[in-house]
Amino acid sequence: MIEVDRLTKRYGPVSAIQDVSFSVEKGQVVGFLGPNGAGKTTTMRILSCFMPASSGTARVAGYDVFEQSLEVRRRIGYLPENVPLYTDMTVAAYLDFVADVKGVGRSDRRRRVGEVLERCQIPDVRERLIGRLSKGYRQRVGLAQALIADPEVLILDEPTIGLDPKQIVGIRQLIKSLAGAHTVILSTHILPEVSMVCEGVVIINRGRIVASGPLDRLMQELSPVARIQVQIDGPAELVGQSLRALPGVERVEARGAVDGAATFILESGRGRDVRRDISQLTAQQRWPLLELRPLGLSLEDLFIRVVAGEEHEEAMAENAAPTSTEEVPS
Amino acid sequence: MRAWAIYKKELKLYFSSPIAYAVLAIFALIAGWFFYNVFAFYVLASMQAAMNPMMARDLTIVDGVLRPLFQNISVIMLLMMPILTMRLFAEEKKSGTIELLLTYPVRDGEVLLGKYLAALTVFAAMLVLTLAYPLIVAWVTRVEWGPLATGYLGLFLQGAAFIAIGILISSLTENQIVAAVATFGTLLIFWVIAWASDSAGGVLGRVLSHLSLTEHADSFAKGVIETKDLIYYVNLIILALFLTLRSLDSKRWRG
Numbered sequence: 001m002i003e004v005d006r007l008t009k010r011y012g013p014v015s016a017i018q019d020v021s022f023s024v025e026k027g028q029v030v031g032f033l034g035p036n037g038a039g040k041t042t043t044m045r046i047l048s049c050f051m052p053a054s055s056g057t058a059r060v061a062g063y064d065v066f067e068q069s070l071e072v073r074r075r076i077g078y079l080p081e082n083v084p085l086y087t088d089m090t091v092a093a094y095l096d097f098v099a100d101v102k103g104v105g106r107s108d109r110r111r112r113v114g115e116v117l118e119r120c121q122i123p124d125v126r127e128r129l130i131g132r133l134s135k136g137y138r139q140r141v142g143l144a145q146a147l148i149a150d151p152e153v154l155i156l157d158e159p160t161i162g163l164d165p166k167q168i169v170g171i172r173q174l175i176k177s178l179a180g181a182h183t184v185i186l187s188t189h190i191l192p193e194v195s196m197v198c199e200g201v202v203i204i205n206r207g208r209i210v211a212s213g214p215l216d217r218l219m220q221e222l223s224p225v226a227r228i229q230v231q232i233d234g235p236a237e238l239v240g241q242s243l244r245a246l247p248g249v250e251r252v253e254a255r256g257a258v259d260g261a262a263t264f265i266l267e268s269g270r271g272r273d274v275r276r277d278i279s280q281l282t283a284q285q286r287w288p289l290l291e292l293r294p295l296g297l298s299l300e301d302l303f304i305r306v307v308a309g310e311e312h313e314e315a316m317a318e319n320a321a322p323t324s325t326e327e328v329p330s
Numbered sequence: 331m332r333a334w335a336i337y338k339k340e341l342k343l344y345f346s347s348p349i350a351y352a353v354l355a356i357f358a359l360i361a362g363w364f365f366y367n368v369f370a371f372y373v374l375a376s377m378q379a380a381m382n383p384m385m386a387r388d389l390t391i392v393d394g395v396l397r398p399l400f401q402n403i404s405v406i407m408l409l410m411m412p413i414l415t416m417r418l419f420a421e422e423k424k425s426g427t428i429e430l431l432l433t434y435p436v437r438d439g440e441v442l443l444g445k446y447l448a449a450l451t452v453f454a455a456m457l458v459l460t461l462a463y464p465l466i467v468a469w470v471t472r473v474e475w476g477p478l479a480t481g482y483l484g485l486f487l488q489g490a491a492f493i494a495i496g497i498l499i500s501s502l503t504e505n506q507i508v509a510a511v512a513t514f515g516t517l518l519i520f521w522v523i524a525w526a527s528d529s530a531g532g533v534l535g536r537v538l539s540h541l542s543l544t545e546h547a548d549s550f551a552k553g554v555i556e557t558k559d560l561i562y563y564v565n566l567i568i569l570a571l572f573l574t575l576r577s578l579d580s581k582r583w584r585g
Contacts, residue, residue: 048433051581073435084426086339088346097342100335101434145430 336444484550
C-alpha cells in the first residue's frame with residue numbers, strides 16, 4: 001500500500017533523509033520510530049504530497065506521490081505534527097469543510113461529521129470554536145479531519161502527543177481498530193506506543209532507516225537468545241554446574257548469592273524454552289526455586305541497541321583517527 | 331467543483347473574524363464622507379450656476395458628482411484592499427494550515443479561485459454599500475444610469491485587479507503585515523506611475539501612462555467602455571493570478 005524507494009530529501013547541503021526505503025502492506029499499522037530530528041516528519045510530508053523528495057520515489061495506494069499527487073491525496077488522511085487548524089471556525093463547520101473538499105456528498109456530510117466526532121470521542125465540542133479548545137481536543141479534531149472521508153491510507157504524525165493518559169488509551173484503541181480496513185503509518189518517539197498499536201516498525205535515525213520489519217521478527221533478529229533470571233536456594237557451585245548441564249542452555253552467568261540463594265542468568269536459543277527443565281531440576285534436587293523470570297528484550301532495549309549501536313560505530317570510526325592533543329586541566 | 335468548498339470556507343473565515351465587518355464599515359463610512367463633500371460642493375456650484383448660465387452648461391451629475399466620487403472611492407480601495415487580501419495565503423502559511431490544505435485533493439488553481447472569488451465577494455459587498463449614494467442623488471435629481479453602471483464596472487475591475495495583485499503578494503510571504511505593506515506599495519506605484527509619463531515623453535511616456543491603474547478607470551466613469559481599458563484590467567488580473575499559481579507551485583520544485 002505504501003512503497004518507499006530510496007527516498008532522499010536535501011535542504012541545501014543537509015540531508016533530512018537519505019535513501020529511505022520501506023513498504024507497508026495493506027491493512028497494516030506501522031510505527032515510524034526515531035529520535036527527534038531523525039526525519040520522520042520529512043518522510044511523512046513527502047508521503048502526504050506536501051513536499052517533493054530530492055530523489056527516489058514513493059507510491060501510496062499504487063500512485064506516485066509526485067506524478068499522481070491528486071490521486072494520492074484522494075486516498076489519504078493526514079494529521080500533521082503540530083495540528084494546524086482554522087482557529088476561527090467551529091469544529092462542526094471545519095469538519096464539514098474538510099468533508100466537502102474531500103468530495104463527501106452534501107447528504108452524507110452531516111452523518112460523517114457526527115460519526116468521526118463520536119469515534120474521536122469529541123461530540124461535546126461540536127459547536128465550539130477550534131481556537132478555544134485545549135491541546136488534547138485539537139489533537140482529536142485533527143484526527144477527525146484525517147478520518148472524515150474514510151481514506152484508505154492514514155498518515156499520522158505523532159497522533160497521541162499532548163493527550164492525557166486516558167485520551168491516549170482511547171486514541172490508541174481507535175488506531176488499532178483502524179487496522180485491516182485502513183493502512184496506517186504513524187510516527188512516534190514513544191516506544192510503548194509502537195508495541196501496543198503497531199504490527200510493523202520502521203526505525204529511523206539521522207535520516208537513515210536502521211531497521212524495519214514486523215515487530216516480533218525484529219526483536220528476534222536483534223536478540224537471538226532468550227535470557228532467564230533464576231534464583232535458587234541451594235549450594236551455588238553445584239546449582240551452577242547443574243544448570244550448565246541442562247540441554248539447551250548455552251551460557252550461565254552467576255550473579256552472586258543473597259541469604260544463601262544464588263542468582264543466575266541463563267541464555268538459551270530462542271526456539272527453546274528451558275523453564276520446565278529448570279523447575280524439574282530444582283524439584284528433583286529439592287532446591288527451593290525462588291524466582292524464575294524471563295528477561296525479555298524490551299522495545300527500549302531494541303531501540304537503544306539499534307540507534308546507539310549506530311552512533312557507537314560512528315564514534316569508533318572517528319576516534320580511530322590519531323589525536324595528539326591531550327586535555328590539560330586549566 | 332472543489333473551488334466552491336474553498337470559497338465557502340474563505341467567506342466563513344472573513345465573516346467569523348472581524349476583518350470583513352471592519353473593512354465594510356470603515357469603507358462605507360469614509361465613502362459616505364467623500365460623497366457628502368462631493369455632493370455639497372456640487373450643490374454650491376449649482377447655486378452659483380443658477381446666476382451664470384455659461385457655467386451651468388458644464389455642470390452635470392456625471393462630471394460633478396459621480397466621477398469625483400468614483401475617484402475618491404478608488405483611493406479608499408487602494409488603502410483597504412491590502413487589508414482584505416493580506417491574510418489569504420500568508421495566514422495559512424504562518425499558522426501551518428497550508429500543509430493540510432495542500433494535501434487535500436484540490437488543485438492549486440481551485441484553491442486560488444476559491445480564495446480570489448471570496449475576496450471579490452467581500453469587495454462586491456463593499457461596492458453595494460456605496461450604491462446608497464447614487465440612490466440619494468437619484469432621489470433629488472435625475473441620474474444617468476448608463477454612466478453610473480459603467481462607473482461601477484470600472485470600480486469593480488479596478489478592485490478585481492487590486493485583489494489579484496494582493497493575493498499574489500500574500501502568496502509570497504508568511505507575514506500578513508509584510509503582505510499588506512508590499513501590496514499597498516505595489517498598488518501605489520501603479521497608481522502614480524503615469525506621473526512620470528510627461529517627463530519621460532515619447533514611447534516610454536505612453537507605456538507608463540498605459541500601465542497606470544487609474545488612467546484606465548476614468549473613461550468608465552465618463553460612461554465609456556473602451557476595449558483597451560477592459561483588456562488592461564483583465565490582463566493584469568490574469569497575469570497576477572498566473573504568477574500566484576507559479577508561486578504556489580514553487581514549493582514543489584524549490585528544495
